Amino acid sequence: MPRSKDLDTIAPDDPITPSPVETAVTINSSSPIKKKKKKILSAEVPPSVEPNKSANMKFRQKIYEMIDGKTAHSLSAFLARPKVFTFDTRDDEEEIILVLRRHWFTNVHWILLFIFMLLAPALLSFVPLLNFFPVRYQTVFILFWYMITFAIAFEHFLSWYFNVFIITEERVIDVDFYNMLSKKFSEAKISMIQDVTSTQGGVSQTVFNYGTILIQTAAEIPVIKIELIPNPALVIKVLQQMRGEEEQETLEGRIK
Amino acid sequence: MISQLNTLMLLAGKIFAILGTIIYFIFSVVMVKQVAAMSQNVHDKFNGILIAFSYLHLAFSLLLILLAVILL
Numbered sequence A: 001m002p003r004s005k006d007l008d009t010i011a012p013d014d015p016i017t018p019s020p021v022e023t024a025v026t027i028n029s030s031s032p033i034k035k036k037k038k039k040i041l042s043a044e045v046p047p048s049v050e051p052n053k054s055a056n057m058k059f060r061q062k063i064y065e066m067i068d069g070k071t072a073h074s075l076s077a078f079l080a081r082p083k084v085f086t087f088d089t090r091d092d093e094e095e096i097i098l099v100l101r102r103h104w105f106t107n108v109h110w111i112l113l114f115i116f117m118l119l120a121p122a123l124l125s126f127v128p129l130l131n132f133f134p135v136r137y138q139t140v141f142i143l144f145w146y147m148i149t150f151a152i153a154f155e156h157f158l159s160w161y162f163n164v165f166i167i168t169e170e171r172v173i174d175v176d177f178y179n180m181l182s183k184k185f186s187e188a189k190i191s192m193i194q195d196v197t198s199t200q201g202g203v204s205q206t207v208f209n210y211g212t213i214l215i216q217t218a219a220e221i222p223v224i225k226i227e228l229i230p231n232p233a234l235v236i237k238v239l240q241q242m243r244g245e246e247e248q249e250t251l252e253g254r255i256k
Numbered sequence B: 001m002i003s004q005l006n007t008l009m010l011l012a013g014k015i016f017a018i019l020g021t022i023i024y025f026i027f028s029v030v031m032v033k034q035v036a037a038m039s040q041n042v043h044d045k046f047n048g049i050l051i052a053f054s055y056l057h058l059a060f061s062l063l064l065i066l067l068a069v070i071l072l
Helices: A020-067 A104-123 A135-162 A203-208 A232-252 B002-041 B047-071
Strands: A078-080 A096-100 A164-168 A171-177 A183-189 A193-199 A210-217 A223-230
Touching: A020 A096, A020 A232, A096 A223, A096 A232, A104 A135, A135 A171, A135 B002, A135 B047, A164 A232, A171 A223, A171 B002, A183 B002, A193 A232, A203 A210, A210 A232, A223 A232, B002 B047
Parallel strands: none
Antiparallel strands: A078 A096, A096 A164, A164 A171, A171 A183, A193 A210, A210 A223
């Protein structure tokens, strides 16, 4: 059957059967092209991804090497890659690199106060302040004293335990509870960090290696101050590596 | 005169103790709320223990009010 070469003149119902020559051409020509395309894909994509990934992994691996093994126990002030710890604004896949609390030495003053307050009723036998009152009054007063002692210690512990500075793979977060009812939550993307400064002064800070870090950002909150954290030099190094990793991602155009 | 002063002192002590324990109870309620709010923001291993402590503290402060009312 003679076939029109002009496809525009073909009626819709006209059967189209490809000629054997054409099929041979399409079969023979299509497979190499596909193979070539696949070859190109397999040849081009991995070099553009793998070195970048490995570059990022180098940064991350370095961070892990720096911080791993630094956490003594779960009540530590320096939690490296914690497994249990999390916070409410965390994304599902966001990895926590570091969680920092104030150095344990900053708790010494209230622990001493707590011990003194516990022992204070024993001094009443030497200084009879409550002897004027009957024994039942004295009992209530002493119980009340112990309750207040517990509350002071508990408040200080809560303040230490919940005031945390968190470094994740994407951002730094400072959670501060100033008193019983006021809270401050500061956050900055790691890519927004411009400058990091640390200060260490005084005998105790030098001996026990803790200090304050100031993070200047280009974000809405210009300065994030993290006070009295352990090992500030190491934290700065970690932040430097994180910034390096973030810059690498920016260069590759892989910003989350 | 001295016995009157004594009675007055005891009464003042009683009022101080009861008012003080009531205020303390309010403080311990706030503390429970505070621990709950903090635990919502930051989750860690010891949150459960801290919440338990805050409730225990609340129970003791309630007991203290009762003791102050009964004993004094």
